[in-house]
Amino acid sequence: MPERIKKVKKIVSSLLAEGSDFHAEIDKSGDGFRVLVSGVRRVTELSEKSLSLKCPHHSLKIKGDTLSLSLYEDKSVEISGKLEVIEIANTKN
Amino acid sequence: MLIPRIDFLIFGYRKITIEEKDLKNALNLFLKTGLSVKIENSSFLISEKEYKRIESLISGKISCSVSEPLGLFGVLQKYKMRFGISLALLLSIFLCTFASSRVWDIRIDGASPEKEEEILTELSELGFSVGTPFRKIDKAKIEAEMLSVSENVSWININQRGTVAYIKVIEKLSYEEELKSGYANIVATRDCVIEEIILRRGVALVKAGETVKKGQILISGVIPAELGGGFCYAEGEVIGRYLDEISLVIPQTETQKKVVGREIYRKNINFFNFSLKFFKNYRKTETECDIIKEKRKFLSFFGKKLPLSREYEWRVFYEEYDVSYTKDEMIRLGAKRMRDALNRSLSDKTLLKLRTRGEFSDGNYIIATEYVATSEVGVALEFHFFEGKTGD
Numbered sequence: 001m002p003e004r005i006k007k008v009k010k011i012v013s014s015l016l017a018e019g020s021d022f023h024a025e026i027d028k029s030g031d032g033f034r035v036l037v038s039g040v041r042r043v044t045e046l047s048e049k050s051l052s053l054k055c056p057h058h059s060l061k062i063k064g065d066t067l068s069l070s071l072y073e074d075k076s077v078e079i080s081g082k083l084e085v086i087e088i089a090n091t092k093n
Numbered sequence: 094m095l096i097p098r099i100d101f102l103i104f105g106y107r108k109i110t111i112e113e114k115d116l117k118n119a120l121n122l123f124l125k126t127g128l129s130v131k132i133e134n135s136s137f138l139i140s141e142k143e144y145k146r147i148e149s150l151i152s153g154k155i156s157c158s159v160s161e162p163l164g165l166f167g168v169l170q171k172y173k174m175r176f177g178i179s180l181a182l183l184l185s186i187f188l189c190t191f192a193s194s195r196v197w198d199i200r201i202d203g204a205s206p207e208k209e210e211e212i213l214t215e216l217s218e219l220g221f222s223v224g225t226p227f228r229k230i231d232k233a234k235i236e237a238e239m240l241s242v243s244e245n246v247s248w249i250n251i252n253q254r255g256t257v258a259y260i261k262v263i264e265k266l267s268y269e270e271e272l273k274s275g276y277a278n279i280v281a282t283r284d285c286v287i288e289e290i291i292l293r294r295g296v297a298l299v300k301a302g303e304t305v306k307k308g309q310i311l312i313s314g315v316i317p318a319e320l321g322g323g324f325c326y327a328e329g330e331v332i333g334r335y336l337d338e339i340s341l342v343i344p345q346t347e348t349q350k351k352v353v354g355r356e357i358y359r360k361n362i363n364f365f366n367f368s369l370k371f372f373k374n375y376r377k378t379e380t381e382c383d384i385i386k387e388k389r390k391f392l393s394f395f396g397k398k399l400p401l402s403r404e405y406e407w408r409v410f411y412e413e414y415d416v417s418y419t420k421d422e423m424i425r426l427g428a429k430r431m432r433d434a435l436n437r438s439l440s441d442k443t444l445l446k447l448r449t450r451g452e453f454s455d456g457n458y459i460i461a462t463e464y465v466a467t468s469e470v471g472v473a474l475e476f477h478f479f480e481g482k483t484g485d
Contacts, residue, residue, distance in 0.1 A: 043120040048134070070131040071123050 024060070024088075033083045035062065038076040043069075051079055054091075061087040095131065095138050097164065105141035105166025112156040119155045126150065141166055196225050197256040198398055204262050208245050212262060215243050217366065223400045224365040227253060256397075273326040276478075279312035279471040281305045285333030288467050295327030296320065305333070311471050326473070333470030334445070339434050340461040343427045345418060350411045358384060359406040374408075382408045420453065427451060427460040435462060442466040 025036045037053055037060055044059075045052035051067055053060045067081035097106055111119045116135055123130060128147060130137040139147070141162060151157060162170050172178045199216070201209045216222060219242070221235050232251045239249045248263040279295070287303050295312040299305055314327040360372035390402045418426060431449065446465040451458060 040124060043117055043124070046116055046120060046132075068131065068133040069120070070129070071120065072129050073127040075124055075127070077124075 026086075029080055032064075032066075032081050034078060034080040035083065035086065036076060036078045038074070040075055040077045043077070053077055057091055059089050059091050061085075061089075095133055095136060097138050101138060101140050102164045103166070105162045105164045105170070106138050107141065107144050107162060108136060108138055108160040109144075110136040110158045115155045115157070119151065119157070122150060122155070123147075193256060194226050194228065195256060196221070196223055196227065196230070196253075196258050197400070199223060199258045199260060201260045201262060204245070204264055208264060211245050212243070212260075215239065215245065216260075218242075221251075221258075222366065273328065275326055275475055276314045276324045277326045277473040277475040278310045278314045279327045279329060279331060280474045281307055281309045281311055281331070281333065282470050282472050283307050283333070283335055285335035285470050287311070287331065287470075288334050289330075289332040291330040293328040293330075294325050295329065297329070299331075305470075314476070324478075326475075328473075329471065330469060331471035332467050334465065334467045335470070336463060336465050337438075338461060338463045339431065339438060340459065341427060341430055341434060343418070343423045343430070343458040343460065345423065345456045346415055347418075348413050349416050351414055352409055352411050355385075355407050355409045357405065358408045359404075361404040363402045363404060365400045368404075378408060378410075380410055382410045385409050420458070423453075423458040424451065427458050431460050431462055435464075439464075439466065442468040 023038045027034050037055065039055050040053050041056060042054040043052070044054050045061075046069065048067055049063065049065060051062045051069065053062075062079055062083060063085040064081050064083040067079055067083075070078040070080075072078070095108070113135060120132070126147065128139075128143065130139060144159075161167060169179075199213060199222070201212055204212055213222070216235070216239065219235050219238050221230055230251075232253075236249050236251060239246055243249075243265070245265055246262045247265040250261045252259045252261070284307050285305060287299050287301050287305060289301055290297050290299070290311070292312060295314050296316060297311070298313050299309075299311050305311065311331045312327040312329050314325050316323045316325060356374065357372070358374050359370065362369045362371060385407045387405045387407065388402055389404075391399045393399055435447075444464060444466050447462060448464070449460065449462040451460040453459075
C-alpha cells in the first residue's frame with residue numbers, strides 16, 4: 001500500500017478513535033482510489049484536479065487527476081480517480 | 094465516462110452538463126435535496142423521473158445544458174409519430190413473447206431410443222407436445238397422469254429450461270418381466286465357462302470357473318427341501334466366456350444392385366402434429382424399387398429446431414448386374430464384410446481376444462475370425478406341472 005494512503009488510513013483511524021462524527025472509507029478502485037465521506041454539508045471547490053468538502057467538524061481537500069464525484073441521498077460523497085494528496089483538517093475548534 | 098444504469102436505459106434518462114461557474118452551487122443544491130448523481134467533467138446522468146423533480150429547482154438558478162430524452166423511452170418519444178417503428182416494436186415484442194412461452198423442443202433422458210417416440214406420443218395425448226404454451230402445462234398433473242396411463246414409464250419428472258422441456262424418466266419394466274408367474278429354470282444357451290452369476294431367484298447349480306454344456310441348468314427353479322422346498326421362476330444373470338467363429342466366403346463373381354433412377358413419390362410439410370400432403374405420385378411402377386424417406390427439420394437462426402419439417406419419399410429403382418473382383422479387391426471386401434459382421438455379432442458381447450485368417454480356395458476368398466468373448470448365456474426355460482400328477 002502506498003505510503004500516503006497508509007497515512008490517510010492512520011488519520012482516519014485517529015479521528016474515529018476520538019469519537020468524532022467524521023466517517024471516511026478509502027479503497028483501491030481500478031488504477032486509482034475511491035474515498036467515501038459521509039455527512040458532507042457543502043462542496044467548496046470542484047475541478048478535475050482538486051476538490052474540497054466541508055463536514056460539520058472537519059474539512060477534506062483532495063488533489064489528484066481525473067477526479068469524479070458522486071453524491072448520495074444520505075449526504076455522503078464518493079470521490080474516485082487518481083488521488084495524490086488527501087488533507088483532512090479538524091475545524092471543530 | 095458516464096455509463097447509464099440499466100433502469101435508465103429502459104425508462105429513459107437525460108445528460109445534464111452544468112457550467113463551471115455554477116457547478117459548486119448545483120452540487121450543494123443536490124446535496125440539500127438528497128439527489129444521487131455521479132458527476133464527471135461537470136456532467137451527470139439523471140433518470141427521466143428525477144429530472145422532472147429537479148427541473149423546477151435548477152431552472153433559472155443554474156446554467157446548464159440538458160439533452161433530449163435518451164434510452165428506450167427517448168427513442169420511443171423521438172419516433173412516436175412513426176407508426177411503422179412502433180408497429181415493428183410491438184410485433185417483435187409479440188413474437189418474442191409468443192416464441193418464449195411455448196415448448197420448442199422436448200428432450201427425454203433415461204429412455205431407450207425406441208421408447209422415446211412412444212413416450213412423446215403419450216405426452217402428446219395428455220396435451221404436452223412441441224408448440225404447447227408453458228402456461229397451459231400443469232407439470233404435476235401431467236406427471237401424475239403419465240404414471241397412471243403410460244405403459245412405458247414408472248417415474249417421470251418434467252423440467253423447463255428456456256423453451257426446452259427436459260424430461261427424466263425411468264422406464265417401466267414390461268408386464269412379463271414385472272410379474273413373472275409360473276416356474277422356470279435358467280439354462281445355458283451355449284457351451285462356455287461361467288464367469289459370473291448374479292442370482293435373483295432360484296438356486297444356483299454352477300459356480301464361476303465351471304465349464305457348462307448347452308442346455309445345462311444354471312439356476313434351478315426347483316428349491317430343495319433343505320432350503321424350504323417348492324418351485325419358482327428362476328431369475329438372474331449368468332455371464333459365460335466362450336470361443337466363437339465367424340466365417341465368410343467372398344466369391345470371385347457376384348450379383349450386385351445398381352441404382353438406375355429415382356423419382357419423387359410423396360411430398361409433405363409437417364407443422365407440429367399436422368401434416369400437409371401437397372404432392373403424391375399415383376403412377377404405378379412395374380419394376381422393383383425401394384422407398385426412401387427423407388425428413389428434414391427446419392432450423393431457426395439460432396440453430397433451434399422449429400416445429401416445421403419437410404418430408405420427401407422417393408422411389409429408387411435399381412437393376413442387378415454381375416461384378417468380378419481381383420484378388421486384392423476380394424481381400425479388401427472380405428475385411429470390410431468381416432468388420433461389419435463382427436460389429437453386428439459383438440454388439441451385446443465383451444470381446445477378450447480376436448484372431449483372423451484368410452485363404453483362397455476354388456477361386457473364392459475365405460475369411461474366418463475366431464474370437465473369445467463374454468456375454469449373457471442364460472435363458473429362462475419354463476416348466477409346467479400337469480394336474481393330477483404333482484398334487485400342487
